[in-house]
Amino acid sequence: xxxxxxxxxxxxxxxxxxxxxxxxxxxxxxxxxxxxxxxxxxxxxxxxxxxxxxxxxxxxxxxxxxxxxxxxxxxxxxxxxxxxxxxxxxxxxxxxxxxxxxxxxxxxxxxxxxxxxxxxxxxxxxxxxxxxxxxxxxxxxxxxxxxxxxxxxxxxxxxxxxxxxxxxxxxxxxxxxxxxxxxxxxxxxxxxxxxxxxxxxxxxxxxxxxxxxxxxxxxxxxxxxxxxxxxxxxxxxxxxxxxxxxxxxxxxxxxxxxxxxxxxxxxxxxxxxxxxxxxxxxxxxxxxxxxxxxxxxxxxxxxxxxxxxxxxxxxxxxxxxxxxxxxxxxxxxxxxxxxxxxxxxxxxxxxxxxxxxxxxxxxxxxxxxxxxxxxxxxxxxxxxxxxxxxxxxxxxxxxxxxxxxxxxxxxxxxxxxxxxxxxxxxxxxxxxxxxxxxxxxxxxxxxxxxxxxxxxxxxxxxxxxxxxxxxxxxxxxxxxxxxxxxxxxxxxxxxxxxxxxxxxxxxxxxxxxxxxxxxxxxxxxxxxxxxxxxxxxxxxxxxxxxxxxxxxxxxxxxxxxxxxxxxxxxxxxxxxx
Numbered sequence: 001x002x003x004x005x006x007x008x009x010x011x012x013x014x015x016x017x018x019x020x021x022x023x024x025x026x027x028x029x030x031x032x033x034x035x036x037x038x039x040x041x042x043x044x045x046x047x048x049x050x051x052x053x054x055x056x057x058x059x060x061x062x063x064x065x066x067x068x069x070x071x072x073x074x075x076x077x078x079x080x081x082x083x084x085x086x087x088x089x090x091x092x093x094x095x096x097x098x099x100x101x102x103x104x105x106x107x108x109x110x111x112x113x114x115x116x117x118x119x120x121x122x123x124x125x126x127x128x129x130x131x132x133x134x135x136x137x138x139x140x141x142x143x144x145x146x147x148x149x150x151x152x153x154x155x156x157x158x159x160x161x162x163x164x165x166x167x168x169x170x171x172x173x174x175x176x177x178x179x180x181x182x183x184x185x186x187x188x189x190x191x192x193x194x195x196x197x198x199x200x201x202x203x204x205x206x207x208x209x210x211x212x213x214x215x216x217x218x219x220x221x222x223x224x225x226x227x228x229x230x231x232x233x234x235x236x237x238x239x240x241x242x243x244x245x246x247x248x249x250x251x252x253x254x255x256x257x258x259x260x261x262x263x264x265x266x267x268x269x270x271x272x273x274x275x276x277x278x279x280x281x282x283x284x285x286x287x288x289x290x291x292x293x294x295x296x297x298x299x300x301x302x303x304x305x306x307x308x309x310x311x312x313x314x315x316x317x318x319x320x321x322x323x324x325x326x327x328x329x330x331x332x333x334x335x336x337x338x339x340x341x342x343x344x345x346x347x348x349x350x351x352x353x354x355x356x357x358x359x360x361x362x363x364x365x366x367x368x369x370x371x372x373x374x375x376x377x378x379x380x381x382x383x384x385x386x387x388x389x390x391x392x393x394x395x396x397x398x399x400x401x402x403x404x405x406x407x408x409x410x411x412x413x414x415x416x417x418x419x420x421x422x423x424x425x426x427x428x429x430x431x432x433x434x435x436x437x438x439x440x441x442x443x444x445x446x447x448x449x450x451x452x453x454x455x456x457x458x459x460x461x462x463x464x465x466x467x468x469x470x471x472x473x474x475x476x477x478x479x480x481x482x483x484x485x486x487x488x489x490x491x492x493x494x495x496x497x498x499x500x501x502x503x504x505x506x507x508x509x510x511x512x513x514x515x516x517x518x519x520x521x522x523x524x525x526x527x528x529x530x531x532x533x534x535x536x537x538x539x540x541x542x543x544x545x546x547x548x549x550x551x552x553x554x555x556x557x558x559x560x561x562x563x564x565x566x567x568x569x570x571x572x573x574x575x576x577x
Contacts, residue, residue, distance in 0.1 A: 011410055013398040014562055018049070018298045018334075018391060024384040026396040028347070032377040039400035041347055042368040043384055046393045047339035047357035049301045050084075050327050054092040055312020056320045057081055061094050063317065067120040068111035069132055072139050073317040075104030076325070079146035083328045087360055101148045108136075108154045116161030130165055130172070130183045131265040137162060137190030138219075142325065144194075159196060162187040166201065176261055181208040182216030183265060188223040197223060202230045209237055214256050215267060217241050218275035225283055238283060238292065241276060245296075246453035246531075252299040253453040255531055266318040269454055270307055273300060274319070277326035281333040297330055298393065306560045307456050334391060335360065341388030348380050357390065371400060395562075414555045414565035415450040418462065420572070421491040430491040433550075433570035437542045439577050443468060445522070447536040447553055448495050448502075449512075449565070451529050457558045460512070460524040460536060463551035467574035468540040472517040502535040512536055545576045 015026050028041055060077040063070060078100035111118050117128030118136045137158055140150045164170060165187055171180045184205060191197040202224050209220055217237055224234035244254050254276050258267055277300045284293035304323055307314070314320045339360060345352040345367040353367035382396050402408075409417060420431040421444045428444060437443060447460055464470055490496040505524065506513050512534060514525040524536045550572045556564035 011400055011402060011566065012412065012562060012564070013400075014395050016299065016302075016393075016395045018295060018393045019386070020337075020391050022386055024386070024392075024394060026382045026384075027379060028382050028396065028398055029379045030371065030375045030377060030398070031400065031402065033403045034371070034376065034400040035403060036371055036373045036376065039371045039398070040368045041352075041371065041382065042366050042397045042399070043345040043352060043382060044364060044366050044395045044397060045343055045345075045355060045357075045384070046364045047341070047362055047390055048087065048335060048360040049298050049305070049393050050087050050331060050335070050360070051305060052312060053084055053324065053327065054088040056314060056324050057084075057088070057094055058092065059313035060317070060320055061097075068108075068118055069120060069135065070317050071104050071107065072136060073321045075101040076139050076142050076321060079143055079148065080324050080328055083146070084324070084331065087331070089361065101143055101146070105143065105148060105151055108151050112154055112157060116157035116159075116164075118158065128161075130170075130175070131186065133158060133161055133165070134183055134186035134190055138186060138193065141190060141193040159191065159194075162191060166205075174261065174264065176259070178211045178213060178216075178258075179262060179265060181205075181211040182213045182219075182262075184208070185212050185216035185220040185223065189219040192223040192226040195226075197227055199227050199229045202227050202233055206233045206236070209233075209240065213258055213262060213267060214241065214244060214254055214272040215275050218272065218279040221279040221283065225279075225286075234283070235292075238280070238289075241279075242296075247299065252296050253303050254300075255453050257530075266316070268315065268319055270304070270314060270319050271322045274304055274322035274326040277301065277304065278322070278329040281326070281329045285333055297334065301327065301330055302560075306557070337389050337391065339388075339390030341386055341390050341392065343387075343392065344385045346383050346385075348383075357392075409568050410564070410566040412565060413451070413557075413563035414455065414458070415448075416460070416553055416555045416565035416567050417448040417495050418553045418567035419446045419448070419491075419495055420444070420550070421446065421494070428489055428491040430493050433568060434573075435550075435570070436573045436575060438575050439542050439545050441542050442471075443540045443542060445538050445540060446494070446496070447524070447567075449529075449534040449536065449555055450499075451531055451534075453531050455529045455557055455563065456527070456560075458512075458526045458529050458555060459558050460553060460555040461521055462523070462553040463521045464519065464540065465548035465550050465572045467542055467544045467546055467548045467572060469519070469543045470517045470522055471539045471541060496535065499533045502533050505534075505536050542574045545574045547571060547573045 017024065057077060060074050063074055078097040081094045081097045111123050113119055113123045113125045113128045115125045115128060117133040119127040120129060120132060140155055144150055166184055188197055188205060209217060212220060217240055221234055221237040224230040224237060241254060244256055246253050246255065254273055255269060277297060280293050281297050283289050314323050339357040342356050344354045347369050350369060352369045355365035384394055386392050420435060421428040422431060422437050423442050447462060449460060503511055510528050510530055512524045512526040516523045517538065522538050550570040552569045553567040
C-alpha cells in the first residue's frame, strides 16, 4: 500500500505561527496506526509571509483602460511600489513610477462634477458615483502619506460632497440600505484619515454598522479607531467582523452573502478580506487590541496571497489596490525590522538542521526529519530556535500514511465523502465500504464535498478501482442509456439526505464546472467555491473480475494543498457473471 499513499499524497497535520521570540515549541503527536517508512516531521520557515507581489504592480503598470477609478488606482499603486520594493526581485522595475501619481492627480479636476463628486468618465452631476467619490478621498489620503501633494480645490469640493452624502439622502435609487451604509463608511474612513471626522458622526452612524457589508464594516472600523472617544464603537465593529470569520489550514477568511447589486460598488469577497486586513493590522497597533487580534493578520495574508492561484495578480483594479494596500499596512505593522537571523530546529534532542535569513527576498527553508518506529504513539516537541532580528514565520508539519485499518475520512478544511451505489431491480442500492458487484453491473460514484468557507482553485481527484471503467458520455461510442444512469436518484441511507442544499455540478460559474474522465481517475475542478455543499457524480461499469482497492478520493486547494480532504478507502470485489 505504500506506493499508493505516495501517489495519492500523505495525510498532513500542521500548525502555523509567527514570532519575534527566540524560541518556539510545538507539540507533535504521532498516531499509532501509521507507516514508518514514509512521512516526516518538518519545520517550514520564512522571513516574510508576503511574496510574489511584483505581478500586481506589473498588472497595474501595463493597465490600458482610463476611467477615473483606473487612473487613480494606477497612481496609488505607483506610489506603493516604493513602499514594497524590498519584496520584489531586482529584475522587476517600474520605470518613472514616481512621476505617475502627480500626473494622475493633475487630471482629478477633469473627473469632478460641479457638485464635487467624482465620475468615471463624464464630469456631470448625473454621472457622479458616491462610491467612486468616497474611494477618491481615501486614495487622496494614501497619496498624501506617500509624499504627494493633493489638488486643494478638488479635495475641498470632494469633502463637501461627502459631508452632504453623510447628512442627506442623495444616494442613487438603486442603492440598497446596505450599499448606502457601506459607501458612507468609506466616506467616514476618508474623512477620519484627514482628521475631519467628529465623534458625533461616528456615533450617529454606529447603529447603521450591522447593515454594512464586511467591506463597509472594515472601513468603519478604520474610521472609528482614528477618532478619540470611539473606542467602544471600534471594538463592537471588530467583534461584528470576527463573527463572520472561519479558520482552516492556517488561514483566516471572512465571508458573507451579498446580492448582485453590490457589484455596482465593485464588491468582491477578496476586496472585503483585504480591507479587513488593513483595518485589523492598524487596530492591532494599539497594545490593548493585540490580544484580541492575535495572529489573524498573518493568516489572512496567506489567504490573500494564495487567492491569486496561478496568476501573479488579482482579478481587477480594486482587488489589486486594496490587496496591495493591505500588504503594505501589514508590512508596516509587522515586518518593519529587516531580517538578520539564524534558525535551528530539533525534535526533542534530534537535530533537524539550520538556515539563515538576511532579506525578505530569501526563499522559504524546510528542515525535516523522517518518522522512525519509536515515534509511533508518542508525543514529542519540535523546538525552533531563532537568533537575530526580524519576524519569523513557521509551520510545523507532520506528514504520514495511515495503515489501512486506521484510515478514515480526513477533513482539513474540505469535507469529502464518497459513496458507491449499484442499480438492482430498478433502483439504486447503497454499497458498503467493503462491497461486491457483478461483472457488467453499473456503479454510480457520488462525491459529496462541503466547505465551511470560500475555497479557491479546488480539485477533487477520485482514483478508479482497476475493476471499473468510467462511462464517458462525451465519447461517441458511449451508450447514452448507461451514461444517463448518472442522473441522480439517491439510494436509501445515502449521505445526500444529510443536507438539503446540495449544489450540482455545472449549475453555476462558482461551482465545479470542468470534469476529466480517464481510465485511472475522474477529476473535477472549480476556480472558486462559496461556502456550501456540492455533489459530484459519474457512472462506471464493472468490467473485470477480482478484488481491487477502492482508493480514497482526494480534494485540495491546488495552490494551498494544506487545505484538503480525503474519503475513506475500501475494497471493491467484482465477481464473474
